[in-house]
Amino acid sequence: MSLQNDIIKTALLGTDKIQFQLPEELSDIKDGITTKQEDKEDAFLKSAAIAFIYEESGQEAKDSINTIPECPDDTREELSASTSQHLEDALLSKDEVFFEYLLTKTLEADKTVSSKLVPLLLNRAIEQKRKAEKLIAVCGKTGEWLCSLNPNWQRLTLKNEEQIDWETGSLEDRKLFLARLRTTDPDKALQLLQAVFEQENANNRAEFLEILEIGISVKDEAFLLEALKDKSKKVKEVALKLLQPLLGTEINNLYINYFLDAVSIREERSLLILKKKVIEIDPAVLPSDDLFRYGIEKVSSVKGVDDQLFWLSQILSFIDPSALAERYQISQDEWFKLSIEHKQISVFIPYLAAAAIRFRNKPLAKNLLAHEEAFREELLLILSEYERYEWYDKYLESRFPIILGLLLNDHYSIIPQQLAERVVKRLAVNPYVITQPIYTRLALSLPVGIKSFLSKYIEEGADDYQKRYFSNQASNMLRYIELREGLTF
Template sequence: MKAALLGTGRFTPENQQDDLPIIARIGALGSDREDRFLKTAFTALLYEEAGAKPSKIDHTLPGCPPETRQPAGDKITGLIHASLKDRNEVLFRYYLFRLVKSGKVLQSWLVPMVLNKALNSGKDRLQLLDACGQAGQWLCRLNPKWSTTPATAKGDENIWETGTLEERKTYLTSLRKTDPEGAIALLENTLAEENAGNRLIFVQLLSEGLSLRDEPFLQKLTSDKSQKVKETAFDLLKQIPGSALNHAYLEALTRVLEVREEKHLLITKKKVLTIRGDMPLDDGLFKTGIERVSREKGVEDYVYHAAQLMAWVDPVVLANALGTTEQQLITFLLGQKAAGTLMPFLVRAAVRFRNKAWCFALLHREEATDIRLLDALEESERQAFYGRFLNNNLTGLLTYLFDDNYTPLPLKLAGDIIDYLIRFPYNVTQAVYHRLALHLPVAAFAKLQAVINDPRQDYQTRYFKTQASEMMRIKELIQQID
């Protein structure tokens, strides 16, 4: 309706150039209203196309400090720029790794693009800022959009009061590593002011570096208004060796589990483990997260209680309390009729306390599928178990093997992975193929080239050939850096 009324007495739009003499002269013309409107509109359009006079600035910008590190070479700079334009996150992260490893910084013309990326990054924001060098620090002080970026990098304590949630998480995580007691003191003074979601996030960050010094603070949180915060506090208390709750779990297990000798073939004696049903748990333990009723059909409640308790007690401590060894204990437990019910809880204990004897025993059981069981083993010992995860959970295996240093995979394992992908090429994403290329040993690329030269043209083979060709291209890009 407004468009239809333009130029009439019913509607006249506001004109931003009303203070211009020429607009006043047009308004004073003796022509009709439509003519004056069209002349005014045309004049306003010309002014908009011509732009505006710049605002007067009465101060000078501070100069950029000289760079203390050498700028990156043209080759890696070009590769970083290409990965940013293509939004190839895998290659960008690798190129950044190589840049940081070389001790150089980005060329200044590329810094604004990387600073924009840092705004949307979480844990690696500091690394991105560091790669930008002095130019990055300088620009962050000038551009309000980037102004919050360096605060976390400097470890400014004000970030806890003024930063975003991600920045505060980064700050607390860093403080927890350098000053565990300081992190607890910070939360003691400020946690009550946070909403339930933030309280949960910050308490969860305390899982690294747990010690008895954290017990008083966590004990207070067991009465928090948020059920999830309470549950998290109980879970943290359970896994602190020597805490009151952890000790209560240990004592309960020593009553429920009994190792005794029995006659065997009327001649010899052997030790057996029994889960006793005549030693009920104290009611207070059920308030700490222990479920009263068994979830497993045909499994007695008291067995299910024992299984839950074992997930939180160090196998070495439990074995000593029962007068046996950790190896004997896991053998006893896996020999139980309810071993299937016990299994996930035994796995949690083995992973949580990195018990090598338990991890070894559980890795020989097909039901144990948690790849973190490998953490307790040496690298040479892990390789014997990679095959089972390759066939059952390749994505999980690759996620476990891919590290921040881009360590090459063992040649045999790399060959096995390629053989698997030839048969099941759709089981991983394109990004995983790209990341795999960065971890393949040089000798493994000959196998990829052989696949590319394969004359078969079925859909499955053609798809893998496409991925293999891209992996070969990535290898060539990497060689340009070298």
């Protein structure tokens, strides 16, 4: 063992600082190496090779018993041979878009890949950790079996803290593990983070803290309040960001109570007979210093907006709209109507949008989307896929890149024919607005009925560079639509 240690020491420190020496009994060989050496490194490498052979010589061979378990049978069906071939071709040709599509559809069909493909996919899982879970899933029992035999693949199947070395694991591995644990057992994840938090550097502490957003609850308040005292500004910012909208906590209650004290809803006469509700703000109600200590900016940064309205607007983004409407005993639609009827509507809109997104409030999101100035992509993500189509139609022209990105979802939903034709027409006018991979991705979501519509673009524009470019893209999209049609899972 001492020879091995000397070799390692020389390799680490370099041959200029230390020179590995063979034992005396190998002096003849040592002299021969010294005589013929090209340089110190050459002598070291040759001496190290001789030393390893010398240590192993004369030892009795160790008994070896084959204990490799048999690969269990898979209960799931295997992917069809033709589609399996497409998957292999896409993998080897680096057609990432089509490969991802085939992988997703294989999972949806609850099929496994052929054993021939399993090693390739496990290697891909090592390279692309974000896709590892999907890749392992399609490998079935064969994948699990191979992972148990190969140390390089074994870490792909780690599922609990006993199987991960927190001290030596990479940051990404630990974050992934903590996120999974937070999903399955939030309390246990919190306990783990509490135990290791002080040992981590500031950047790590901030990144681990962000993971607490998964399954966050009032149970996390005490730990987050402690994190507010951290030396790192970044850590304190993350802790405050998590605490501000957390219903039932000291900070959120502070926000709500000030808002309710300062803002009331009263009735006023309209046209002498009619009564209508209006928002009234009491300028005499001032907040405590804690309000500003917990993240509310003290001086208005919006031109023409006084400090108090600026405070209330900020607070509005941290209060669940449904909880606020309930406190005022009105509907959410009515609360929104009163908010936008306020004389300084432009101040409220972005904060109402932030609240709708933060609390995934569907009624508020729909109300906001009806106003062009309130549009935000995240508002659409609150709605179901079916509910979004109304807004896709409304905003396709003015927000084309955003709408196209949402249409190309992870489920590969087929775009309705009429909307698909509008997308193709828009791209024909400006074909450079998206890249080649996006054209391929679009093809995998286009309806079969659009083939004849695409064909018109393939046949035109031989003398026009832009039209010729789109003609090539249309041809490529048509090829992928037909490829998709021929697949069986």
